[in-house]
Amino acid sequence: MSDVLLQVTRVSKFFGGFAALSGVDLSVYSGERLGLIGPNGSGKTTLINCITGLLSLDRGAITFRGQDITRLPAYRRARAGITRSFQIPKPFASMSVLENLCIPLKYAARSPRTGAALEDEAAQILELIGLREKAGAAPRELTQIDMRKLELARALAGRPKLLILDEVMAGLAHSELDEILAILRRLNAQGITIIMIEHILRAVMSFSERLVVLDAGVKIAEGVPAEIMRNKDVERAYLGE
Numbered sequence: 001m002s003d004v005l006l007q008v009t010r011v012s013k014f015f016g017g018f019a020a021l022s023g024v025d026l027s028v029y030s031g032e033r034l035g036l037i038g039p040n041g042s043g044k045t046t047l048i049n050c051i052t053g054l055l056s057l058d059r060g061a062i063t064f065r066g067q068d069i070t071r072l073p074a075y076r077r078a079r080a081g082i083t084r085s086f087q088i089p090k091p092f093a094s095m096s097v098l099e100n101l102c103i104p105l106k107y108a109a110r111s112p113r114t115g116a117a118l119e120d121e122a123a124q125i126l127e128l129i130g131l132r133e134k135a136g137a138a139p140r141e142l143t144q145i146d147m148r149k150l151e152l153a154r155a156l157a158g159r160p161k162l163l164i165l166d167e168v169m170a171g172l173a174h175s176e177l178d179e180i181l182a183i184l185r186r187l188n189a190q191g192i193t194i195i196m197i198e199h200i201l202r203a204v205m206s207f208s209e210r211l212v213v214l215d216a217g218v219k220i221a222e223g224v225p226a227e228i229m230r231n232k233d234v235e236r237a238y239l240g241e
Contacts, residue, residue: 004028005193006063008050009062010060011057023218024217028162037228038214038220045197053077067080078158079108081158081162084165085151087170091151093139101122101157125153129149131150145172152168162195169200184207210224
């Protein structure tokens, strides 16, 4: 296995008396495709919010590329190379698709380019994910899959070393799922480490090299997809006794 890129150690997060995460450990390796799964309310999004800095930890520590980032604000984690997509895309409605990428390129990735050069850099990302022809479109004109691509493009504009995807394929048809999976495999082949949170098990099972399973804020299983599918604790978490 490659070097550890991200290390989550005994992370806990409480909301009042409710433990959303309880002592979660997680290692993510450079170049890996990791799936994070679990039933609704299991703590998946809370965990990535802790990793990306949207939420502070109550206990535990997080290191990225050997650096302790536990207390770093979200923008510094983004500049260090951790970017994410969100379940509900919220692009800048008054800007074109291309302009939506120029903002994270300029402020998150701190691109030295300006003007036409910055737009060329944004266009290259759109080409990579198949949105080049819609660079001038407004977000309201996009289809569901194109909105998902735009959300992915905005995350890529941060020049990630670790890309975290929170249900990037929600609401897509089977053929559209395959299109997004092909894009993600190309990104991974270029060296981007990916954590995928996804309820569509066909997608996450086919994409992931390794799976981590959460239930009620606790890690209950970890292994390759074939092992996870045979795991009785995972079966109980999804289906009950």
